[in-house]
Amino acid sequence: MMDKEKRKLIIAEIESWRRSKLLPEQYCDFLINLYLEDPQERTKTTLFGVSAAAIQNSSMKIWLLLFGGLGLISYFVLHFNSFPLPMQIAISSLFILTCYMLGGVQRNKSPLVSYMCNGIASISLLSIGLVLLRAHDAGEGTIVAFVGACSIVWMLIGILMRLPIFHFCGWVVLCLIYGWFLKQNISSFDWIALQMSWVPVSIVLAWLGWLIQYRSKASGTVLLVVGFCLWFVPEGFGFGLTDLNRESLQLLLFGKLIVAGAVLFASRKKWTEWVA
Helix, strand or coil, X not given: CCCHHHHHHHHHHHHHHHHCCCCCHHHHHHHHHXXXXXXXXCCCECHHHCEHHHHHXXXXXXXXXXXXXXXHHHHHHHCHHHCCHHHHHHHHHHHHHHHHHHHHHCCCCCHXXXXXXXXXXXXXXXXXXXXXXXXXXXXXXXXXXXXXXXXHHHHHHHHHCCCHHHXXXXXXXHHHHHHHHHHHHCCCCCHHHHHHHHHHHHHHHHHHHHHHCCCCHHHHHHHHHHHHHHCCHHHHHHHHHCCCCHHHHHHHHHHHHHHHHHHHHHCHHHHXXXXX
């Protein structure tokens, strides 16, 4: 018979394999059942892969750190507006950087936690920055520049951490800023100006995506998707922000759909490999 202490060590090691995703859940369950004397002793997992035994055997220090940290965060949130501006920036920066660092550390260990940490950091970066800028009467140009900087940060996070959704969101925000810039600086649009404002950008991004997908599949795919979406933006822009003829816009949109369908059909052997 195996020694009880050795049995506990083996079970603890299997639980660590479960948390780090080294083995699938069903394999871990099978191995644990082999080393348990009584099936009723089987360790049950809870949310985020934390076992019931780990919670039951946790120390008071962990609980104090957890709830003390939550209390400290609550205090800063409730009194945030009463702090001087340098302290507000320092606290916000520390929180955002910590979330991004946690997201990077958990990238391979737990992708879901990584996405959550990076998402919290990205939303906080944008929302806290906008609140601080509006509270200090920042101009419209400053706010737009800050949003553009946020989008670049999201793109870098998406590229460096291989999280395509953040890369894509960064491009979406940059395109929205570009649309805002066009609306602010062009008083009236005709057919040629509308198409020339967006279609070349669409073609360039799609072409870049086609070129770099051999080196970076994720980044190349993002650029291709963004370029494909921008192909149809002139019609949406025309419907929502111009007085151009609606029937003509619909016909143009129909023609673009046919062109896009033909291109996708002709290149189907390539892009299906990237998606797969």
